[in-house]
Amino acid sequence: MGWLAETAPRRADPRALFADLGSIVMLGMNYGPDVDPLATLAARERATISVYARNRDYHDLIKGALKRIGSRFAAEARRLGLPDEIKVFVDTAPVMEKPLAQAAGIGWQGKHTNLVSRELGSWLFLGAIFTAAELPADAAESDHCGSCRRCLDICPTDAFPAPYQLDARRCISYLTIEHQGLVPRAFRPAIGNRIYGCDDCLAVCPWNKFAATSAEAKLRARADLSAPLLADLVRLDDNSFRQFFSGSPIKRIGRAKFVSNVLIAIGNSGEPGLAGEAERLLDDESALVRGAAIWALQQLAADRVSSLAEAYLAKEKLPEVRREWQPQVSEVDQ
Ligand code: B12
Ligand code: SF4
Numbered sequence: 001m002g003w004l005a006e007t008a009p010r011r012a013d014p015r016a017l018f019a020d021l022g023s024i025v026m027l028g029m030n031y032g033p034d035v036d037p038l039a040t041l042a043a044r045e046r047a048t049i050s051v052y053a054r055n056r057d058y059h060d061l062i063k064g065a066l067k068r069i070g071s072r073f074a075a076e077a078r079r080l081g082l083p084d085e086i087k088v089f090v091d092t093a094p095v096m097e098k099p100l101a102q103a104a105g106i107g108w109q110g111k112h113t114n115l116v117s118r119e120l121g122s123w124l125f126l127g128a129i130f131t132a133a134e135l136p137a138d139a140a141e142s143d144h145c146g147s148c149r150r151c152l153d154i155c156p157t158d159a160f161p162a163p164y165q166l167d168a169r170r171c172i173s174y175l176t177i178e179h180q181g182l183v184p185r186a187f188r189p190a191i192g193n194r195i196y197g198c199d200d201c202l203a204v205c206p207w208n209k210f211a212a213t214s215a216e217a218k219l220r221a222r223a224d225l226s227a228p229l230l231a232d233l234v235r236l237d238d239n240s241f242r243q244f245f246s247g248s249p250i251k252r253i254g255r256a257k258f259v260s261n262v263l264i265a266i267g268n269s270g271e272p273g274l275a276g277e278a279e280r281l282l283d284d285e286s287a288l289v290r291g292a293a294i295w296a297l298q299q300l301a302a303d304r305v306s307s308l309a310e311a312y313l314a315k316e317k318l319p320e321v322r323r324e325w326q327p328q329v330s331e332v333d334q
């Protein structure tokens, strides 16, 4: 995520993205789940996918909604003789969406660093409409975290060095989505069965008691992504991965990273019956997958790993062992 540092100057001043900026209209979209998002964490043969990724990609949905709202807004601005130029942003642009949303009164940046709303709890996406029109500003929201520290205490990887500060390098959301290689060894056990993102700090927020289930059907969990079996997910090849995750944000990370995440969950499952799934992928074409497969097999059947190595040696296949396994073994040993 080097781009965060690279785009810092542009993030500091929204006028870098829109020279004639008059106002920013911030919007929040409710994606409240209809089930306890942490319920699947205990089902070790199944996967937990973060709430935001259980159906359609929110970027597409919100961008469409922002464009529709934006064009009505521009028409109204024209009618009132105001400048009608607009630009819409969601997530990917160097826009400080959370501080801006707090300034616009939508909520406050909680100790987990995300925006919390008194109406929607922690389950809201943010989007922005930049306009040349100068509008009266809403009052900013103030902090309502008080002495609570539930989100800080539940984090499985201890990613909060202090309240309101996140060390993204330790966050499971970063490790399973943004981090390109194999998740560093130190974090693998704590990841449990979280194969894409994490919701623990969001889900424990007491303000969620005011949250409602999202009205957007495309954000409600797909049945096959609510608690999928690890054994089914780990068998996806490139084609079936792309088909299964068509329209989903998960597609972006690609099959190799996804299957490596699933293999980490398999390694954490404590289910020896899943060892065969890992063994089958020891020869996968992706080094990332092979490395994760070795680690998973080591967790579930360490003796099997040694006997496989011995079998290779017995067949005098030592060069292959070195070529195929050594790089991954050193990678998983990081
Ligand atoms: C990079 C990023 C990540 C990174 C880093 C997260 C982070 N907390 O920064 C990773 C990959 C870890 C991540 C994870 C998640 N993310 Co994210 N992520 C972003 C992204 C693209 C940029 C955030 C950013 O700028 N971070 C940099 C840090 C330094 O800024 P900060 O967190 O805002 O906090 C500091 C500043 O606000 C500063 N500050 C305060 N006032 C001002 C004013 C100025 C001028 C400046 C310069 C600074 C400043 O003080 C704060 C403390 O240091 C935003 C989209 C966007 N464009 O904003 C989405 C976004 C924050 N993510 C989002 C979501 C949903 C998630 C996850 C819940 C996904 C998941 N389930 O796995 C997790 C939550 C993890 C967590 N506890 O934060 C939503 C959050 C919605 C909300 N209600 O707040 C956003 C807003 C996307 C969206 N459009 O909806 N994410
Ligand atoms: S999303 Fe998960 S790993 Fe990241 S800070 Fe929150 S609880 Fe910790």
Ligand code: SF4
Pocket (backbone or CB within 6 Å): 110, 111, 112, 116, 144, 145, 146, 148, 149, 150, 151, 152, 201, 204, 205, 206, 207
């Ligand atoms: S869990 Fe508590 S400390 Fe964390 S954001 Fe919610 S209210 Fe604030």
